[in-house]
Amino acid sequence: xxxxxxxxxxxxxxxxxxxxxxxxxxxxxxxxxxxxxxxxxxxxxxxxxxxxxxxxxxxxxxxxxxxxxxxxxxxxxxxxxxxxxxxxxxxxxxxxxxxxxxxxxxxxxxxxxxxxxxxxxxxxxxxxxxxxxxxxxxxxxxxxxxxxxxxxxxxxxxxxxxxxxxxxxxxxxxxxxxxxxxxxxxxxxxxxxxxxxxxxxxxxxxxxxxxxxxxxxxxxxxxxxxxxxxxxxxxxxxxxxxxxxxxxxxxxxxxxxxxxxxxxxxxxxxxxxxxxxxxx
Amino acid sequence: xxxxxxxxxxxxxxxxxxxxxxxxxxxxxxxxxxxxxxxxxxxxxxxxxxxxxxxxxxxxxxxxxxxxxxxxxxxxxxxxxxxxxxxxxxxxxxxxxxxxxxxxxxxxxxxxxxxxxxxxxxxxxxxxxxxxxxxxxxxxxxxxxxxxx
Numbered sequence: 001x002x003x004x005x006x007x008x009x010x011x012x013x014x015x016x017x018x019x020x021x022x023x024x025x026x027x028x029x030x031x032x033x034x035x036x037x038x039x040x041x042x043x044x045x046x047x048x049x050x051x052x053x054x055x056x057x058x059x060x061x062x063x064x065x066x067x068x069x070x071x072x073x074x075x076x077x078x079x080x081x082x083x084x085x086x087x088x089x090x091x092x093x094x095x096x097x098x099x100x101x102x103x104x105x106x107x108x109x110x111x112x113x114x115x116x117x118x119x120x121x122x123x124x125x126x127x128x129x130x131x132x133x134x135x136x137x138x139x140x141x142x143x144x145x146x147x148x149x150x151x152x153x154x155x156x157x158x159x160x161x162x163x164x165x166x167x168x169x170x171x172x173x174x175x176x177x178x179x180x181x182x183x184x185x186x187x188x189x190x191x192x193x194x195x196x197x198x199x200x201x202x203x204x205x206x207x208x209x210x211x212x213x214x215x216x217x218x219x220x221x222x223x224x225x226x227x228x229x230x231x232x233x234x235x236x237x238x239x240x241x242x243x244x245x246x247x248x249x250x251x252x253x254x255x256x257x258x259x260x261x262x263x264x265x266x267x268x269x270x271x272x273x274x275x276x277x278x279x280x
Numbered sequence: 281x282x283x284x285x286x287x288x289x290x291x292x293x294x295x296x297x298x299x300x301x302x303x304x305x306x307x308x309x310x311x312x313x314x315x316x317x318x319x320x321x322x323x324x325x326x327x328x329x330x331x332x333x334x335x336x337x338x339x340x341x342x343x344x345x346x347x348x349x350x351x352x353x354x355x356x357x358x359x360x361x362x363x364x365x366x367x368x369x370x371x372x373x374x375x376x377x378x379x380x381x382x383x384x385x386x387x388x389x390x391x392x393x394x395x396x397x398x399x400x401x402x403x404x405x406x407x408x409x410x411x412x413x414x415x416x417x418x419x420x421x422x423x424x425x426x427x428x429x
Binding site: 236 | 334336337338339342343344345346413414415416418
């Protein structure tokens with residue numbers, strides 16, 4: 001059992017396309033809170049179209065990928081990695097809840113790419129091309145610790161998250177989201193609008209270039225804090241008792257401050273994912 | 281007991297449904313149950329089948345929608361009605377073999393049984409069930425309020 005759990009966690013962490021217990025799941029649940037013990041694991045295949053702001057983004061375009069997701073709750077503790085989330089894998093504890101509100105402690109909310117580069121302390125010795133490549137492939141891993149409040153109002157779900165990075169002290173992210181669900185026959189439709197505050201530290205971690213890192217192609221650039229907005233619509237359909245079809249499109253409008261970064265080549269992110277998953 | 285060609289078609293469909301079960305014993309038991317519980321006072325077979333007999337919704341508690349097709353076998357003489365269990369008004373009534381099949385839009389958040397009865401009588405002549413299943417089932421509900429591990 002212990003080995004099976006480790007495999008599950010490894011799958012959730014390693015899945016390159018963790019498709020979204022956060023609001024992405026709650027709103028699909030018809031606006032009801034996930035207050036029951038137990039959980040599920042789902043594995044499948046997804047076809048994605050990704051267009052992000054990152055220069056030289058190898059993941060842009062159509063990608064066939066593994067779709068993994070799941071959640072497990074026990075005595076208030078939870079681990080979540082829902083398909084379609086923006087928040088990655090979350091581990092936490094439900095502090096308090098009633099019929100309308102729940103308050104969670106997020107002990108770890110992980111997303112992004114972690115690169116362990118040995119050249120970090122030897123930048124001056126590296127060639128220009130190598131330094132350019134290092135900037136393009138730089139670490140984006142963010143591990144947030146903080147609080148999450150979720151309100152359930154009929155078909156609407158409101159969620160507020162406040163997390164600070166403990167991976168490397170890379171700043172604060174604060175997000176307010178409002179989701180709504182509809183059921184049309186056995187189709188479950190949802191929409192989410194979101195506003196996100198990203199601190200200057202976090203923006204510089206992702207899109208800033210220090211004087212030491214700067215190259216001719218990527219000159220030094222510094223960002224302040226930003227507020228970005230995103231919107232998502234999606235649909236989920238039960239193909240059978242164990243197979244689920246899921247599809248969604250998300251558009252995020254980044255600020256001009258981000259798009260002016262030499263590491264960015266657009267001011268928005270578009271994500272379209274269609275998946276078929278087996279639910280265990 | 282005498283069957284027309286149409287009657288045999290319905291009976292064979294019902295038999296095939298039973299045949300797909302795992303063991304011969306269960307199949308034989310199914311036939312025995314079907315025939316014994318579905319014979320009218322005149323000894324004529326009365327049977328009810330519904331396809332599909334499962335409705336799948338995404339989350340437990342949601343209303344499940346499914347177009348059902350009921351098919352039945354009733355004697356040539358008599359007034360019969362199709363009822364939803366615990367509902368006094370019939371979904372449909374017919375005389376003898378005038379109607380043997382009907383499509384019905386199922387909407388429910390729980391499994392339901394459907395029955396054939398003689399018009400105005402309580403005695404169930406044949407019954408079929410539509411079960412609801414969910415992809416995401418609710419576990420044991422945890423207590424609300426403050427937690428301290």
